[in-house]
Amino acid sequence: MKVSKYLILLIATVVVGMAQAAPNRTKVFQGYKMEAKYTDEKNYPVVGIGERTPLIMTPDGVVDSGKYFIKVSPVAQINDLSVEIFSVEEKRTEKAILLTVELKSSDPLDSPYAAIIYTDEAQGQLRCKFDGIPGFSGEPEKIKLRFNSNMVPDSGWKLHFFNGQRQLYTNQTQDLKDATPEQAFILHLGRHMASVGSGDANPQPFYMPVTKPDAALLPEGNEPFTVQVQMTIEKTGRVGDFSFVEPVDSKLKSLLSTNIRKWLFFPRVRSGNLEPVTVVLPIKLR
Structure with missing residues (x-):
């Protein structure tokens, strides 16, 4: 699958076990x-x-x-x-x-x-x-x-x-x-939008759980292994349509898809208005 040059590559790599959930004090x-x-x-x-x-x-x-x-x-x-x-x-x-x-x-x-x-x-x-x-x-x-x-x-x-x-x-x-991640997200999104005001902001990760896959689902060896996901971050901050840039094992694809559907982002903002945007995000699994 060819990735359009117009996609935004988020300046972040998702790592197994990572979750930008709101702190427990929420x-x-x-x-x-x-x-x-x-x-x-x-x-x-x-x-x-x-x-x-x-x-x-x-x-x-x-x-x-x-x-x-x-x-x-x-x-x-x-x-x-x-x-x-x-x-x-x-x-x-x-x-x-x-x-x-x-x-x-x-x-x-x-x-x-x-x-x-x-x-x-x-x-x-x-x-x-x-x-x-x-x-x-x-x-x-x-x-x-x-x-x-x-x-x-x-x-x-x-x-x-x-x-x-x-x-x-x-x-x-x-x-x-x-607070649940969804409850905390509403609180922090309001603060984020207040800080952006009428300006611009690229999407930022808020909550991104990634379950560690069984070793049998990964390629043999100890070399680093990263999967790239193309996704649309909707105005709501939730992930809309998404697909994997390269072929992925069906069981691994199912596991990652379950995680991706839970992800939350501060959406893209242009002139104070929320906009959907398509991005490519690498997930480092090993």
Whole structure:
């Protein structure tokens, strides 16, 4: 089979046992979605805290909501960013809950925010109080938080941290589960597209498991053995049509095909738009 000169050869060689899966720290958990109303009285995602009120993401960009109320809803969350909480000291005054928290974030973060979430016993609804944070250093540190104490019960509330629209999980988060490669891919693809913006980017491997084949499926000897695969990486990041450049043993072909169908890539981007692209990728089996 002749390979067209117009195909892109990815600057990578897939090696047996290789899998660019998201790190194990990418977790799924039951968390909260935070929303606030704007002047049009519609709810928009909270992405931070301004001088006194929530910042929200609207069709016009990030704006100050001008509202003090945040709507809290339970929702499944996914994140690879976390906070380890070492201690929480509480002091309560007539108008405020003052917390001194010793913690360490997994990464340096700009402008995260904290919220204490509780149930309004009178109405049986989730409520929250919030406070902005200049940043996390990624090192052990002590931060001070101040929340309005109005209507907050003496006990039963819980402290949570957020960055943008996503909740950070902590060492106190219950029912943490490892994200599947597909779940992690959605999270990281969003970040990748945000970093590319309106620019260009060639496809990049994200998750590429390759099962080690039985020696009987490979040519005799100890010489290096590589199989080349021509494939289309769709706009979704999944592999579409694919074929082997040279003839391959039928059992080996079946084994590799099962792996290839699981592969995930950051797709090709041109002027900020996702595009399918055909590539040739070598798989080093020995």
